[in-house]
Amino acid sequence: MTVHLLAELTVFVLALFVGLEVISRVPTMLHTPLMSATNAIHGIVLVGAILVAGAADAPFNAIVSFILVLLASLNVFGGYTVTERMLEMFRPKARAPKAPTDGTP
Numbered sequence: 558m559t560v561h562l563l564a565e566l567t568v569f570v571l572a573l574f575v576g577l578e579v580i581s582r583v584p585t586m587l588h589t590p591l592m593s594a595t596n597a598i599h600g601i602v603l604v605g606a607i608l609v610a611g612a613a614d615a616p617f618n619a620i621v622s623f624i625l626v627l628l629a630s631l632n633v634f635g636g637y638t639v640t641e642r643m644l645e646m647f648r649p650k651a652r653a654p655k656a657p658t659d660g661t662p
Contacts, residue, residue, distance in 0.1 A: 609625065
């Protein structure tokens with residue numbers, strides 16, 4: 558293991574811990590705007606994955622690039638699904654019509 562790889566792994570692990578702490582402390586009301594922002598970032602990641610897939614020349618690189626595009630797509634669509642479900646929680650619910658009280662059907 559090279560020193561460069563060890564430094565990259567250290568930064569990755571530290572980023573995981575920092576990300577977990579930051580996300581766990583976000584209030585519930587801010588989750589929807591946060592998800593919208595991360596969906597935009599994941600869209601950029603998806604475009605980058607498509608560009609990398611287009612530049613792949615070896616068969617192994619093409620396979621890995623395809624998997625990256627697939628995972629990035631799942632991440633974007635899943636994020637939009639979660640955002641839609643969270644927004645549904647804040648929409649007013651339709652009230653059922655009241656039954657007449659005079660005894661008529």
